[in-house]
Structures are given as structure tokens and as C-alpha cells.
Amino acid sequence: MSQAPTYDVLIVGAGVAGCALAHALANAPRTTPLRIALLERTLAEPDRIVGELMQPGGVLALEKLGLAQVLEGIDAAPVEGYCVYDAARGKVVKIPYPGGHRGRAFHHGRLIMNLRAAAKKARGVEVIEASVTDLVEDKSSRVVGVKASIKGEEEKRTFSASLVVVADGCNSNFRGAVLGPAGKSTTKSHFIGVVLEDAVLPIPNHGTVCLIKGSGPAPVPADLKGHILKNIAPQLPQCTQPSVKRAIENDRLRKMPNSWLPSTPQGGSSAKPGVVLIGDSWNMRHPLTGGGMTVALNDVASLVPLLGAVENLGNWREVQGVLDRWFVARKPLASTINILSxxxxxxxxxxxxxxxxxxxxxxxxxxxxxxxxxxxxxxxxxxxxxxxxxxxxxxxxxxxxxxxxxxxxxxxxxxxxxxxxxxxxxxxxxxxxxxxxxxxxxxxxxxxxxxxxxxxxxxxxxxxxxxxxxxxxxxxxxx
Structure with missing residues (x-):
């Protein structure tokens, strides 16, 4: 096993949280610039059905992080609010965002590619295509790095760092090792969707939420496409039905788990030293409100000024104090979105x-x-x-x-x-x-x-x- 260079910060996962954190830490005012490694299993464009709506609070966080440009060139449509449709009564209510604020809707994969490009351009950031397999600990059980398989290499490498940040998403491989029993998420349901083309919305530039009364508990039907076409699609707003039916008939149904994982303090005596969780690796909510990226970006925006002020990230006692203050600072926004979802x-x-x-x-x-x-x-x-x-x-x-x-x-x-x-x-x-x-x-x-x-x-x-x-x-x- 070969030894890779030593870094100040090693980030596992180049998704929304990981890329934003790498870029923001690299640009944080410090006496000594950080050397950051951003490791991702594959740097190909992701293909997911969630993470395609960014609330205005997330857009503002991107601007605060100096990343507003990542929304450009990806066909990010402006979102001006919501349209709530009562299927039983056929009524529509317009719910605009206040103060002229806008969200953005886009293909998730295109946003990720722009975020990765921004991280690559940041000073001191090295983006590496590697599959992280293990956390490396010293004799005192402090995490001091990771083991990873580099694409195209047979032998694993050990990457060392003063601080390891895990941002590998909802299916995190390391959440349990860091949080123990507190890291066990709950999945109550799954999110099923398709990509619509030439869709006509009841109110332009307003996300449409449909309130459809169910007929009681029932197992998922074997013919899910047929069930949606027969029982769900006819209850949707009339103007959206043609594009919905085309998509269901011609495209694959995409499914993602709806998971719930409350955030737990990471700065206390029970925390695993040397490693921090961020993003969906640490805290998840239902995707109904489209708040996941907004919480993650605001978490980065509140963490970076605190972490950037720590000159020696190997001083775990000082990092613990930062994590305590961060936990308090993030609570109002994160808890509001989590509970509401x-x-x-x-x-x-x-x-x-x-x-x-x-x-x-x-x-x-x-x-x-x-x-x-x-x-x-x-x-x-x-x-x-x-x-x-x-x-x-x-x-x-x-x-x-x-x-x-x-x-x-x-x-x-x-x-x-x-x-x-x-x-x-x-x-x-x-x-x-x-x-x-x-x-x-x-x-x-x-x-x-x-x-x-x-x-x-x-x-x-x-x-x-x-x-x-x-x-x-x-x-x-x-x-």
C-alpha cells in the first residue's frame, strides 16, 4: 500500500456539500492556505431524480459562498413560488415566494459538474477520482486519513490529513463508524419520479404540488407504471397530463428513498476525533419540500468562517469547540426545514x-x-x-x-x-x-x-x- 501526500483537509464525496466546502475553505481568509483533497468514486455526471430544486435560501447561500456562477449554463429555470392544486375540488392556489426571491430548478448532474469545476479551480484543492474504502485511525482511535482505491491503480493508497470530512451522501459508508447508533436513518417511503419534457404548468415558473386523497394503505403494485397511468395521472392538472403520460410510457421510473436522520452534536466527548460529517451523510429530511441542498449549503456557509479561523486543524480540542458553535448556529434553519418536510x-x-x-x-x-x-x-x-x-x-x-x-x-x-x-x-x-x-x-x-x-x-x-x-x-x- 502506497502513501499519498498529507493534506490539511480531506473531503470524502464531491457532491453538493463536499464541493462547496472545498471551494469555500480554499477561499477562506487564512495566514496559511489549506491543502485540500476532494475524493469522489466517479467524476462522471450523476443521474438522480432528487436534488433538482434549490430554494431561494439555497441560492442566497451559493451567493454567500461565491458560487453563484454554478447555476449558469445548466438551463436552470427560475422558480417563483408554488402552485397548490386540490385534485378533489379542481382548485388552484398561487403561493409566490416573498420579496421577489427566486429558486432555481435544473438537472442535478449538471449542477454537480459545475460545482466540481469550481472546486478544481480553487487554490490548493486537488480533486481525485478514488473509491474510499476505510477510515484510517491512529493508536488513540483518532481518524488521521482514509484508504482509497485510485481508478486505474491496483494498489490502495493511504491519504493522510489533519481533518477528515465525510460528505458521501444519503447512502454514506462511514456514518455508522462515526456516529454509532445515532447514525441509523429511518426510511418511511420512496420517491418515484420521471423527467417531463415540454411540460405545461398550471402557473408558469411555479412548482406544482398536488393534494390527492389516497384510498387507504396498499402494497406497491407490480405494474407501477400502469397504476400511475390509471389512478394518479388522471387526477393531475389537465395541462400537465400529456407530458406526464408520455414520460411514464417512454421513460424509466426513478426511485429514491425518503430518509429521516436528525443531526446529532459532533463536538462532544462521544464524537469520533479527527472526522466530521456534513450534508446528507449527517442530516436528512423528507425531499417533499426540496430543502436538502439548501440545508447543506447553509451548513457550509456557517461552518467555513468558524473552521477557517482554526490555524491548526489537527488540534481536535479547538475543532470540537468550532463544531459546538456550528451546531448552534445551524439549528434555526436546519431544524425548521427538517421539521416542516x-x-x-x-x-x-x-x-x-x-x-x-x-x-x-x-x-x-x-x-x-x-x-x-x-x-x-x-x-x-x-x-x-x-x-x-x-x-x-x-x-x-x-x-x-x-x-x-x-x-x-x-x-x-x-x-x-x-x-x-x-x-x-x-x-x-x-x-x-x-x-x-x-x-x-x-x-x-x-x-x-x-x-x-x-x-x-x-x-x-x-x-x-x-x-x-x-x-x-x-x-x-x-x-
């Missing part, structure tokens, strides 16, 4: 009657416009990173859903063609249903808030008290 999936992905009430209330809440649209989309787009604001709007939707249940016309049982407001005689049943709806909202939202903000919250009690104080202050201002 899973809460929305739980709200729209299940078929309980109480969740149907909440779904209806959510759509009608958006129909109110004003702050009922501006607030939620500011959270979704990572322009308002506030768990307190998210909690406020989530339970405001829950109470509004209960109000809708009492006061809005609904289909009359036995005659769905006729609508009527519930009678006073129905109030006792609706009161009981209201309790069930509110309880369901708490069950959906509460555990996510607890896990993100309490169980995996802070590396110290003092910082936890600061967070809870901030949440209380937020509630006071909002209410």
Missing part, C-alpha cells in the same frame, strides 16, 4: 379522517392569502429560519381546520352533489372530532419538534436554555 409528508401522506380535516384546512388557509401564504412559504423557502414561526403557523392551520369543519359547506351524506353547512345537531360530534384533529396535529408535529429541538438539540444545558428562551420570545412576538 416530515410534518407535511405525514399530513398529506396518510389517510386518517383527522388528517383529511387538516389537509382541507391547510388548503383553505392558503386561500386566505396575505400572511397565511407569506409566512408558510417564507419558512419553506428558508428565508425565515424560525422553528417558533413554523410552530405558530402549523397550529394556526390546525385551529383554522377546526373552524372550517364547523362553518364551511361540505358534501351532504348520501347526496354528494349538494353542499350544506353543518347543523347545530352535528356540533357534539364535531366537537369530539375537533379534539381528535387537535390531538392528531400534536402527534404529527410534537415528536418532530421534540427530536430536533430537544433530544438532538444542543451540546450544553446553557445553549438549550438559550434556545427555549428564543422560542418563548418568538411566541410572545407572534401572539
Amino acid at each position: 416530515v410534518a407535511l409528508y405525514d399530513l398529506f401522506g396518510a389517510d386518517a379522517p383527522e388528517l383529511e380535516v387538516l389537509r382541507t384546512g391547510c388548503f383553505k388557509y392558503f386561500e386566505l392569502g396575505g400572511e397565511c401564504v407569506n409566512g408558510p412559504v417564507s419558512i419553506l423557502s428558508a428565508l425565515a429560519p424560525s422553528p417558533a414561526l413554523l410552530t405558530y403557523h402549523f397550529f394556526r392551520v390546525a385551529f383554522y381546520a377546526i373552524w372550517v369543519m364547523f362553518t364551511h359547506p361540505r358534501a351532504v351524506p348520501g347526496d354528494k352533489t349538494r353542499l350544506a353547512v353543518p347543523s347545530v345537531a352535528e356540533y357534539p360530534f364535531l366537537l369530539w372530532r375537533s379534539i381528535q384533529v387537535f390531538y392528531t396535529a400534536c402527534v404529527v408535529f410534537g415528536p418532530l419538534l421534540w427530536e430536533e429541538m430537544i433530544v438532538h438539540a444542543m451540546p450544553s444545558r446553557m445553549q438549550l436554555l438559550m434556545l427555549l428562551g428564543g422560542l418563548y420570545a418568538g411566541y410572545t412576538l407572534l401572539l
Whole structure:
């Protein structure tokens, strides 16, 4: 086994997080420039169905990192907000991003190639096509490098570094070795999609979200394409159906797991010295809100100024302090996006009657416009990173859903063609249903808030008290 040169930082994985980190660290103001190795199994263009929407908060992070140019030359379409379509009622609600902010949509692989090109041009960065097989530890169990197979070479090499950063994505090979049991992710479902050509959207430059009520739990059908064409496609907005049907009939269905992995502190005494996780290797959320790249880029933007100030990255005690401060700094944005993604999936992905009430209330809440649209989309787009604001709007939707249940016309049982407001005689049943709806909202939202903000919250009690104080202050201002 041959020995490769020694680096200051060795980054495993040249995806969004790895490339952005390499570029940003190389350009961080330091007395001594860093020597950085960026290792990637294959430098061919990736072909994935996720990572194709960047929220405005991610675009702003790219600008902050000096990487705005990576969105050029890849046919990145501007995204001005969302269109929410209620399939049952055939209604559409426009939800624009606030303040003229824009997201971008593109082919994921083209973005990655631009990011890799930017990393290659950065001072002191060496991009190497190599498959990393092992973390190398010294006698004290500190990670001091990796073993990797270089493309075209039979013998493995050992790459040494003062600090190893693992950014090898959702299927990380080293997450368990670094985090132990805390690194076990949960996969509740899978994301299935196709690439549409010449698609016509209900509202141009607005991502379309369709609320389709399921018919109950059922296994994945053997003929998945046939199932989508027969049962799903007809419920989509009429203008999108031709391109959807063409894509399903002629293209392959692409599938990705929807994984959940709360972030855990990496600077404490239980952390593995010498190595840091970043990106989906460390923290994952549901892709429903398109927040993965936005969280990763903001993580890089908040970590680099702290890590760049450490002259000796081999001083693990000093690096630990940086990781603690980074964990606190990233929490508002990351936790907001993480909680929202899973809460929305739980709200729209299940078929309980109480969740149907909440779904209806959510759509009608958006129909109110004003702050009922501006607030939620500011959270979704990572322009308002506030768990307190998210909690406020989530339970405001829950109470509004209960109000809708009492006061809005609904289909009359036995005659769905006729609508009527519930009678006073129905109030006792609706009161009981209201309790069930509110309880369901708490069950959906509460555990996510607890896990993100309490169980995996802070590396110290003092910082936890600061967070809870901030949440209380937020509630006071909002209410």
C-alpha cells in the first residue's frame, strides 16, 4: 500500500456539500492556505431524480459562498413560488415566494459538474477520482486519513490529513463508524419520479404540488407504471397530463428513498476525533419540500468562517469547540426545514379522517392569502429560519381546520352533489372530532419538534436554555 501526500483537509464525496466546502475553505481568509483533497468514486455526471430544486435560501447561500456562477449554463429555470392544486375540488392556489426571491430548478448532474469545476479551480484543492474504502485511525482511535482505491491503480493508497470530512451522501459508508447508533436513518417511503419534457404548468415558473386523497394503505403494485397511468395521472392538472403520460410510457421510473436522520452534536466527548460529517451523510429530511441542498449549503456557509479561523486543524480540542458553535448556529434553519418536510409528508401522506380535516384546512388557509401564504412559504423557502414561526403557523392551520369543519359547506351524506353547512345537531360530534384533529396535529408535529429541538438539540444545558428562551420570545412576538 502506497502513501499519498498529507493534506490539511480531506473531503470524502464531491457532491453538493463536499464541493462547496472545498471551494469555500480554499477561499477562506487564512495566514496559511489549506491543502485540500476532494475524493469522489466517479467524476462522471450523476443521474438522480432528487436534488433538482434549490430554494431561494439555497441560492442566497451559493451567493454567500461565491458560487453563484454554478447555476449558469445548466438551463436552470427560475422558480417563483408554488402552485397548490386540490385534485378533489379542481382548485388552484398561487403561493409566490416573498420579496421577489427566486429558486432555481435544473438537472442535478449538471449542477454537480459545475460545482466540481469550481472546486478544481480553487487554490490548493486537488480533486481525485478514488473509491474510499476505510477510515484510517491512529493508536488513540483518532481518524488521521482514509484508504482509497485510485481508478486505474491496483494498489490502495493511504491519504493522510489533519481533518477528515465525510460528505458521501444519503447512502454514506462511514456514518455508522462515526456516529454509532445515532447514525441509523429511518426510511418511511420512496420517491418515484420521471423527467417531463415540454411540460405545461398550471402557473408558469411555479412548482406544482398536488393534494390527492389516497384510498387507504396498499402494497406497491407490480405494474407501477400502469397504476400511475390509471389512478394518479388522471387526477393531475389537465395541462400537465400529456407530458406526464408520455414520460411514464417512454421513460424509466426513478426511485429514491425518503430518509429521516436528525443531526446529532459532533463536538462532544462521544464524537469520533479527527472526522466530521456534513450534508446528507449527517442530516436528512423528507425531499417533499426540496430543502436538502439548501440545508447543506447553509451548513457550509456557517461552518467555513468558524473552521477557517482554526490555524491548526489537527488540534481536535479547538475543532470540537468550532463544531459546538456550528451546531448552534445551524439549528434555526436546519431544524425548521427538517421539521416542516416530515410534518407535511405525514399530513398529506396518510389517510386518517383527522388528517383529511387538516389537509382541507391547510388548503383553505392558503386561500386566505396575505400572511397565511407569506409566512408558510417564507419558512419553506428558508428565508425565515424560525422553528417558533413554523410552530405558530402549523397550529394556526390546525385551529383554522377546526373552524372550517364547523362553518364551511361540505358534501351532504348520501347526496354528494349538494353542499350544506353543518347543523347545530352535528356540533357534539364535531366537537369530539375537533379534539381528535387537535390531538392528531400534536402527534404529527410534537415528536418532530421534540427530536430536533430537544433530544438532538444542543451540546450544553446553557445553549438549550438559550434556545427555549428564543422560542418563548418568538411566541410572545407572534401572539
